[in-house]
Amino acid sequence: MTATIRMTVNGKPVVLDINPDEMLADVLRERLGLLGTKIGCREGECGACTVLLEGQPVVSCLLPALKANDRSVVTVEGLGPPQDPHPVQEKMALMGASQCGYCSPGFVMSAAALLDENASPSVEEIKEAITGNLCRCTGYAKIILAIREAARAKSH
Amino acid sequence: MNPFAYARATNLEDACQKMKAGALLKAGGIDLLGRMKRGTLHPELLVDLGSLDKMEGIDDLEGDAANQAGWDLGALLKLADLAAVDATTHPALAGLREAALNTATPQIRNRATLAGNLLQSPRCWYLHDPEVPCESKGGQGCPAMTGRNEHHAILGYDSCPVTNASNLAPVLCALDARLVYRTVEGKQEEERLHVLYTAPGKKTGFSTHRVPEGAIVTAIRIPRRDLVTAHVEIRHKKSYDWPLCSAAVALRLQEGKIAEIHCFLGSVAPTPHRARFAEGLLMGKKPGQEAFAKAAARELTQAKPLSEGAYKAKMSQLCLTRALEEAWKRAKENQR
Ligand SMILES: Cc1cc2nc3c(=O)[nH]c(=O)nc-3n(C[C@H](O)[C@H](O)[C@H](O)COP(=O)(O)OP(=O)(O)OC[C@H]3O[C@@H](n4cnc5c(N)ncnc54)[C@H](O)[C@@H]3O)c2cc1C
Ligand code: SF4
Ligand code: FES
Ligand code: FES
Numbered sequence: 033m034t035a036t037i038r039m040t041v042n043g044k045p046v047v048l049d050i051n052p053d054e055m056l057a058d059v060l061r062e063r064l065g066l067l068g069t070k071i072g073c074r075e076g077e078c079g080a081c082t083v084l085l086e087g088q089p090v091v092s093c094l095l096p097a098l099k100a101n102d103r104s105v106v107t108v109e110g111l112g113p114p115q116d117p118h119p120v121q122e123k124m125a126l127m128g129a130s131q132c133g134y135c136s137p138g139f140v141m142s143a144a145a146l147l148d149e150n151a152s153p154s155v156e157e158i159k160e161a162i163t164g165n166l167c168r169c170t171g172y173a174k175i176i177l178a179i180r181e182a183a184r185a186k187s188h
Numbered sequence: 189m190n191p192f193a194y195a196r197a198t199n200l201e202d203a204c205q206k207m208k209a210g211a212l213l214k215a216g217g218i219d220l221l222g223r224m225k226r227g228t229l230h231p232e233l234l235v236d237l238g239s240l241d242k243m244e245g246i247d248d249l250e251g252d253a254a255n256q257a258g259w260d261l262g263a264l265l266k267l268a269d270l271a272a273v274d275a276t277t278h279p280a281l282a283g284l285r286e287a288a289l290n291t292a293t294p295q296i297r298n299r300a301t302l303a304g305n306l307l308q309s310p311r312c313w314y315l316h317d318p319e320v321p322c323e324s325k326g327g328q329g330c331p332a333m334t335g336r337n338e339h340h341a342i343l344g345y346d347s348c349p350v351t352n353a354s355n356l357a358p359v360l361c362a363l364d365a366r367l368v369y370r371t372v373e374g375k376q377e378e379e380r381l382h383v384l385y386t387a388p389g390k391k392t393g394f395s396t397h398r399v400p401e402g403a404i405v406t407a408i409r410i411p412r413r414d415l416v417t418a419h420v421e422i423r424h425k426k427s428y429d430w431p432l433c434s435a436a437v438a439l440r441l442q443e444g445k446i447a448e449i450h451c452f453l454g455s456v457a458p459t460p461h462r463a464r465f466a467e468g469l470l471m472g473k474k475p476g477q478e479a480f481a482k483a484a485a486r487e488l489t490q491a492k493p494l495s496e497g498a499y500k501a502k503m504s505q506l507c508l509t510r511a512l513e514e515a516w517k518r519a520k521e522n523q524r
Binding site: 033035051052053055074075076077079082085088089090091094095096098099142160161163164165166 | 189191192193194196217218221222225226234236238268292293294295296298299426427428
């Protein structure tokens with residue numbers, strides 16, 4: 033029993049026939065080829081699959097794609113292409129905030145949403161915004177520094 | 189995950205009609221989809237409440253002259269919205285705000301709803317593992333009794349020592365909140381939250397609450413706003429996991445004495461545990477650190493931890509003492 037949904041993904045309108053058991057993370061990756069969104073746990077714990085739904089960070093592994101009907105979705109690809117990266121993407125890449133990189137798209141989305149709401153967050157506010165993202169490589173310190181630098185760069 | 193049909197409710201009547209077909213209700217879906225993916229829940233039809241806008245707000249109840257009437261919190265209110273309530277003007281909501289802010293992760297708080305949080309499945313790693321049989325899943329016995337049980341109940345359990353998993357439940361019980369719900373027959377009912385929770389077991393069945401099957405919770409009613417609240421919890425990690433222990437206190441001072449007090453502990457029992465002994469020792473007394481510590485210690489003397497749970501008795505005692513101190517501090521500030 034499929035249903036037709038219309039959503040905006042990274043600014044472009046998309047129309048898809050969707051099964052109720054399809055999660056947005058899988059639809060983005062497998063049907064739209066947007067492989068930037070990663071899947072770690074599928075249970076809401078790791079944050080690798082974080083995307084913005086109407087500007088708010090959510091875990092796309094627990095979001096039935098049907099729920100994105102009439103909504104706007106932004107993935108890491110939509111924040112900025114390699115030639116013109118979002119400040120968070122740029123600073124994370126430059127400052128060693130990404131090692132294996134699997135968690136990075138999720139962090140980028142949480143951080144970008146934070147900077148949209150709060151142009152100059154404190155370290156505590158940065159930590160709070162990324163509590164839902166797990167990284168097994170970096171130890172977080174460089175991620176926090178990179179987000180702080182991105183905030184500075186963005187407000188200049 | 190098993191294939192299932194999905195219906196979106198257009199309004200409450202429509203949702204009630206759809207629930208008659210034996211459907212499961214989905215709000216944010218965080219708990220429900222997790223269980224479906226793990227293969228411990230196999231619904232044939234999900235009814236989605238997500239788009240019923242009227243259930244997403246905070247409404248003032250009609251007040252008396254002193255404006256002490258409380259609020260109706262919409263069942264579909266997101267935890268992120270609760271975490272943003274203005275607790276400075278409403279100290280009654282301070283504990284609720286803390287409990288919401290500490291729950292899960294920012295991404296989950298943006299989707300998870302108040303009613304879904306209150307009615308989420310209890311904690312027990314055997315319960316959530318489809319490979320492990322136990323009496324709660326139609327098998328026999330309880331592997332937690334002799335196995336790994338560091339997160340299990342130390343109070344108020346019968347044969348199934350799960351713990352109630354909701355962060356918001358203890359403080360809402362302390363505020364004497366009511367669930368307002370619509371039954372499948374279309375009747376509106378209202379019942380105290382702490383009365384609706386129940387310990388699962390052979391005698392009572394294996395649900396952890398008594399909300400009738402198919403009923404739709406529309407609001408959580410906080411009847412008054414003259415209590416001051418605090419919520420204190422201890423966790424391994426700031427995120428990803430549920431607290432190890434928590435305590436919520438609602439109180440009112442009059443002429444320097446405790447005129448009213450309600451204490452509930454989280455993560456230690458299959459329901460939010462009402463700390464009756466502590467309440468009894470403190471009621472009508474002068475508040476103070478020594479009295480709080482004594483009351484909290486008395487409450488936990490009745491704990492019956494399993495092999496790995498003894499730490500929880502000490503930890504909950506500490507949470508309760510701290511929550512009492514914090515509520516007292518706020519009550520004094522509020523009087524100024
Ligand atoms: C990584 C992680 C960490 C977490 N940490 C915490 C934590 O620290 N503290 C905590 O409390 N929780 C925690 N949770 C659990 C999470 O908060 C709950 O799963 C969530 O609040 C459930 O809300 P929901 O709207 O998604 O409910 P759903 O999953 O949609 O529903 C849950 C249950 O409630 C029923 N239901 C929902 N709405 C209604 C209604 N209006 N009327 C009748 N029945 C209804 C559903 O049928 C279902 O049985 C965590 C979850 C994850 C994945
Ligand atoms: S505590 Fe309850 S749910 Fe968990 S294993 Fe024992 S009987 Fe099963
Ligand atoms: S894959 Fe979604 S939170 Fe881990
Ligand atoms: S860089 Fe490897 S998990 Fe974060």
